[in-house]
Amino acid sequence: xxxxxxxxxxxxxxxxxxxxxxxxxxxxxxxxxxxxxxxxxxxxxxxxxxxxxxxxxxxxxxxxxxxxxxxxxxxxxxxxxxxxxxxxxxxxxxxxxxxxxxxxxxxxxxxxxxxxxxxxxxxxxxxxxxxxxxxxxxxxxxxxxxxxxxxxxxxxxxxxxxxxxxxxxxxxxxxxxxxxxxxxxxxxxxxxxxxxxxxxxxxxxxxxxxxxxxxxxxxxxxxxxxxxxxxxxxxxxxxxxxxxxxxxxxxxxxxxxxxxxxxxxxxxxxxxxxxxxxxxxxxxxxxxxxxxxxxxxxxxxxxxxxxxxxxxxxxxxxxxxxxxxxxxxxxxxxxxxxxxxxxxxxxxxxxxxxxxxxxxxxxxxxxxxxxxxxxxxxxxxxxxxxxxxxxxxxxxx
Amino acid sequence: xxxxxxxxxxxxxxxxxxxxxxxxxxxxxxxxxxxxxxxxxxxxxxxxxxxxxxxxxxxxxxxxxxxxxxxxxxxxxxxxxxxxxxxxxxxxxxxxxxxxxxxxxxxxxxxxxxxxxxxxxxxxxxxxxxxxxxxxxxxxxxxxxxxxxxxxxxxxxxxxxxxxxxxxxxxxxxxxxxxxxxxxxxxxxxxxxxxxxxxxxxxxxxxxxxxxxxxxxxxxxxxxxxxxxxxxxxxxxxxxxxxxxxxxxxxxxxxxxxxxxxxxxxxxxxxxxxxxxxxxxxxxxxxxxxxxxxxxxxxxxxxxxxxxxxxxxxxxxxxxxxxxxxxxxxxxxxxxxxxxxxxxxxxxxxxxxxxxxxxxxxxxxxxxxxxxxxxxxxxxxxxxxxxxxxxxxxxxxxxxxxxxxxxxxxxxxxxxxxxxxxxxxxxxxxxxxxxxxxxxxxxxxxxxxxxxxxxxxxxxxxxxxxxxxxxxxxxxxxxxxxxxxxxxxxxxxxxxxxxxxxxx
Numbered sequence: 028x029x030x031x032x033x034x035x036x037x038x039x040x041x042x043x044x045x046x047x048x049x050x051x052x053x054x055x056x057x058x059x060x061x062x063x064x065x066x067x068x069x070x071x072x073x074x075x076x077x078x079x080x081x082x083x084x085x086x087x088x089x090x091x092x093x094x095x096x097x098x099x100x101x102x103x104x105x106x107x108x109x110x111x112x113x114x115x116x117x118x119x120x121x122x123x124x125x126x127x128x129x130x131x132x133x134x135x136x137x138x139x140x141x142x143x144x145x146x147x148x149x150x151x152x153x154x155x156x157x158x159x160x161x162x163x164x165x166x167x168x169x170x171x172x173x174x175x176x177x178x179x180x181x182x183x184x185x186x187x188x189x190x191x192x193x194x195x196x197x198x199x200x201x202x203x204x205x206x207x208x209x210x211x212x213x214x215x216x217x218x219x220x221x222x223x224x225x226x227x228x229x230x231x232x233x234x235x236x237x238x239x240x241x242x243x244x245x246x247x248x249x250x251x252x253x254x255x256x257x258x259x260x261x262x263x264x265x266x267x268x269x270x271x272x273x274x275x276x277x278x279x280x281x282x283x284x285x286x287x288x289x290x291x292x293x294x295x296x297x298x299x300x301x302x303x304x305x306x307x308x309x310x311x312x313x314x315x316x317x318x319x320x321x322x323x324x325x326x327x328x329x330x331x332x333x334x335x336x337x338x339x340x341x342x343x344x345x346x347x348x349x350x351x352x353x354x355x356x357x358x359x360x361x362x363x364x365x366x367x368x369x370x371x372x373x374x375x376x377x378x379x380x381x382x383x384x385x386x387x388x389x390x391x392x393x394x395x396x397x398x399x400x401x402x403x404x405x406x407x408x409x410x411x412x413x414x415x416x417x418x419x420x421x422x423x424x
Numbered sequence: 425x426x427x428x429x430x431x432x433x434x435x436x437x438x439x440x441x442x443x444x445x446x447x448x449x450x451x452x453x454x455x456x457x458x459x460x461x462x463x464x465x466x467x468x469x470x471x472x473x474x475x476x477x478x479x480x481x482x483x484x485x486x487x488x489x490x491x492x493x494x495x496x497x498x499x500x501x502x503x504x505x506x507x508x509x510x511x512x513x514x515x516x517x518x519x520x521x522x523x524x525x526x527x528x529x530x531x532x533x534x535x536x537x538x539x540x541x542x543x544x545x546x547x548x549x550x551x552x553x554x555x556x557x558x559x560x561x562x563x564x565x566x567x568x569x570x571x572x573x574x575x576x577x578x579x580x581x582x583x584x585x586x587x588x589x590x591x592x593x594x595x596x597x598x599x600x601x602x603x604x605x606x607x608x609x610x611x612x613x614x615x616x617x618x619x620x621x622x623x624x625x626x627x628x629x630x631x632x633x634x635x636x637x638x639x640x641x642x643x644x645x646x647x648x649x650x651x652x653x654x655x656x657x658x659x660x661x662x663x664x665x666x667x668x669x670x671x672x673x674x675x676x677x678x679x680x681x682x683x684x685x686x687x688x689x690x691x692x693x694x695x696x697x698x699x700x701x702x703x704x705x706x707x708x709x710x711x712x713x714x715x716x717x718x719x720x721x722x723x724x725x726x727x728x729x730x731x732x733x734x735x736x737x738x739x740x741x742x743x744x745x746x747x748x749x750x751x752x753x754x755x756x757x758x759x760x761x762x763x764x765x766x767x768x769x770x771x772x773x774x775x776x777x778x779x780x781x782x783x784x785x786x787x788x789x790x791x792x793x794x795x796x797x798x799x800x801x802x803x804x805x806x807x808x809x810x811x812x813x814x815x816x817x818x819x820x821x822x823x824x825x826x827x828x829x830x831x832x833x834x835x836x837x838x839x840x841x842x843x844x845x846x847x848x849x850x851x852x853x854x855x856x857x858x859x860x861x862x863x864x865x866x867x868x869x870x871x872x873x874x875x876x877x878x879x880x881x882x883x884x885x886x887x888x889x890x891x892x893x894x895x896x897x898x899x900x901x902x903x904x905x906x907x908x909x910x911x912x913x914x915x916x917x918x919x920x921x922x923x924x925x926x927x928x
Contacts, residue, residue: 234803293798294791301788304777311735311766311774312789312842313756371779 049251050416051365051380056254058384062391070394077269079390080262085196085341087386088275089114089334093353094360094378095286096330099323101361102290104303104370105154105161107327109146109168111353114335115345116172117143121336122185122345125192132191140332146172147328148321155321169354177347186344196340198274209264210271217263217272220280221256228252275337282330287375299323303370359406360385363413384409427488428453428618429587434473434485443469444483445642451587451620451635456613458621458629461639462662462861467622470639471589475509476502490586506586510576512595518565523547525564526579550578554608568721570601577608588612588619594628595859598720598887606632624861626655627890638662663863671894672866674873676913678897679710681748682881683764683850688742690730700726700737702906708850708881713872715896716885717921723905724885725769728852732766733759746849760789763849767839769858769885771832775839778828782820783809785827785838790846812841816871833864840871851875852883857891869895889918901925 059075066074073079093110100107121139124130130138150168153159202210228248235242242248266272290296301309302316310316334353339345364381366373388409392402429451436444444466451457461467472478474487476496487494489505496502516525523543532543547560554574564572573593580588590609594602602625609619609632623629629636630653638645638661645661659670690701700723708714716724729736731744733756744753744762751762759766768774776785786809787794794805809823816837820830827838836856843851853872857865872895876882886892892899899916901909901924909924 292800292802294795294800295798297784297788297791297800300780301777304780305773307774308777309788311732311756311768313733313760314788315755315757371777 049247051363051377051384051413052251052254054413055380055384055387058387058391062387062394066391066394072394074391074394075261075265077265079394080265081269081273083386083390084273084276084279086390087382088196088279089338089353090356090360090386091279091379091382092282092330092334092337093327093357094364094382095282095375096323096327097357097361098286098364098366098373098375098378099290099299100161100327101358101366101368102303102370102373103299103320103323104306105320105323106358107150107161107165107324108354108358109150109165109172110327110331110334110357111350111355112169112172112176113143113146113328113331113350114338114353115176115347115350116146116179117332117335118339118349119176119179119185119345119347121192121339122188123179125188126185132189132195135192136195136336139336140329143328143330143332143335144325145328147325147331150328151321151324154324155317161324176349180345180347182347184344184346186342188340188343193340193343194274196273196275196337199270200272200274200277202271209267211267213267213272214263217259217266221259224259225252225256278333278337283375283379290375295319300371303367303372305371356385357382359410363410365417381413384413426453427451428490429474430486430488431470431474432486432488434470434483434487436469436473436478436483443642444473447485447639447642447644449637449644450647451618454613454616454618455634456609456619456621456632458623458633458636459639460623460626460629460636460658460662462863465639465662466642467639468591469642471509471591471620471622474502474589475499475507503583506584507589508580508583508585508587509589509591510573510580510593512592514569514572514576516564516572516575516579519563521561521563522551522558522567522575523560525575526550526582528579530583546582547578550581553581554578555604568601569596570598570604573597573601573605574608577612585617588617589622590619591622592624592859593621594623594625599889600719602628624859626658629653629658630655659862670866671891672870672873674876676712676897678712679879681707682710682746683708683883684745684748685731686743686745688727688731688744689740690726690737691739693736693738696738700905701730701740702904704742704905704907706900706907706910708883710879710881711876712897713876713882713884713895715892715899716883716902717889717892717899717925718902719925720887722902722925724902725854726905727902728766728854728883728885731759732756732764732852735766760846760848763847764852765789765843765846765848765850766852767836767843767854767856769855771835771839775842776827776835779826781824781826782813782818782830782838783823786812786823786841786845789842793845808845809841812837812844816841817867831861831864833860833867836860836864836868837871840868844875848880850881850883852885854885855887856884857886857888865891889921892921893917 063074066072093114097107097110117139120142121135124135124138125132150164153164154161200212202212204211204215232242232248298309298314298319301312301314302319306316335350338349342349360382361373361378362368362381363384364373364377364379366378385406388406389402392405427450429449431447431449434444434447435442447466447470449470459467459470473483476498479497480495489507494505517528520528526547527543532539532546544560551558551560554577556571556574556578558567558571564575567575577588593605597605606628609621612619621629621633633653634650636648636653636658638648638658640662648657648661684707686705688701688704689699692698692700704727718724726736730740731753734740734754735756744751746762753759753762753764772778777788783805787805791800794801794808806823812818813820813823818834818837818841820834827835830838856872857868860868872882872884884892884896893916897913899911899921900907901911901921903925911920
């Protein structure tokens, strides 16, 4: 959370945004504790066992990865309903290439990412240059790519995959500096990440102070950072005592940092927010709104392809039903994370927290054996509550 | 004449601010009462108290309407008594017909079923009353702003209005539409309808008002009766000081030609055979302020926007020269690189990202100027913004303030800062003082003079002729997409400009 400066407006407004972000973080922690207690009492197992934490990451990686792209799409004032189908289709393509055609994994991954980009471009073209509403274009895409998945797989599951492809989702970073158990590499990397987070946050604080910007109270800063760092170390310890860092977690973490940097510190990121904030003003300020809109959809397609491969590798087979409803999880994560429906606002950190809230609830409710019927109801209500909280906050300020 | 409305020692406080302090307003039956004051003087707050937006109990003081004490709990109550406000932002539904709009929420219906024949009949009567000759089935967004304003008034008449309140009704209107609207007000007055007119345009106010109440900083300064109304008096009361010169002095010293536009033509973006700009040729010199006068729809904004990166129109032909060399202005980026900047007439919709902070908006058109290899340097961004805050005198607690919270004048300064940061040689300012109060206008004029003195060329598009006459070294007159005349400051006056428009 090294980004308190980003896009905030100082004074009260900045405190409000902090309140919101911290609020969602608190909600996430509260939900985790809730399951920790309830799972212990009713099932007699540890919700935060090493295995379940690993599972949490493996299960939710695809949501987070796609939510990063979806945030950009939503910030630009659009929506992408096709990501579930695109993930399924690209997963199917990777299965056909790997299993039916025998391509090696190093050739399959870039090829499928390019295909994802082409799919994004095919949709983005109509949205950006023909001004066809993204809802309609991607609704069409949702149907088209679901159909193409069925056609490509002939209605069958295709699998299993060779080991090398499965590593994409079930692999772990080998322990290069220690004995393997506990996995010292995992511990060291997470300690490094925690230190880096605090350092960057502290530096931003110093810089803000030098410029006389409004700051959150120092106590709040430390409490939040210690909670985050403590959580990271706890997770690191648990992962280390199990099988180490999942590959997927590393991919996810690297992408999250990259996208956070992109949205908050680069001119291109800034321009995407301007497009969503006021399209016409952005255009008259010399921003190539069409090209940027197009590129956000290309980016979305690439990330959907990556997620598609991860999901396929995890299931160890491409299935026609893969990715059904993913788009809703992803979109929900972005809105729970605080993005605005009308575009122009939303942050990567929020989206990651939002995705974890959804993910922890999915996982916890499954462990408790809550039926899929109730799960949907509860998830729906959480989405609604998060957005109501947001609107209420805004109307107060 | 009897008193219709009396507001007595109204005081309204918001956390930390006293928005209204002991304000008195007395409106007599059948008069046109003008309410003037700078932005933030408390006019809107006073009207919100009157209409019940701030319900009884949330303010101190007493309201008496038609001889009774009024305690409105909401707009519904005040409308029930016949007090109707027409806001600056029109509250019409653009995709519905005139008739549907007139009776929205007040439908001629029995048991929820609309009686269309009766609706249309009444609509025609109401339209006749406001002097509009449009079919009741016309879709509202097919009519111009002037006509929409009249429909708002007709809508008020449909509700048996006793006191009509118009908030800046002519702000978006062209000279002749404004005249029509003011004539209508006088006619309604003759029919016995009392109105309160809130306006920035002092000439209009002095033309129609029977009494003028001036608010300053939340207090009543004076109520001026008809006989004593002069523009100077009103301005003195509004700003609390004498404004001998409404336009700051400047030594006029134009240099060589910077901008030259040759044979510029453009067509309507949707109707391909409609030529919007016809063979326009004009120049602007270093250190010169050039005006473009004309009626609304004469093509001034379209000319500016078609020049600025072809942001308007299609099949655009012609040549733009800057410092004597032809430049490519086919996209906004190229136009900015060539040294052009365009400050739009609609700063909220086209000029600003309202929900973002000041410093964010200032850097938007020149992000490269605060970035290294595409990575924004926040400190540099803030320095730039602070620099403009001081130079332009933007009144704000900090540059992290969202621009939506600024007054119109300060917002305009942010837009100007944004374009100055692109280091333009030529600035095209489209209605730069629209919706800005007198004090801020004076500041904007001063800034324009400074820009000219720095050696830039300023092209000023305005519908307010006094402002063009006060500021410009040269004025082009535009009509129906063509330039129909060019006048120097010495030879220009309102009659000449109007006659050039009328005779073409």
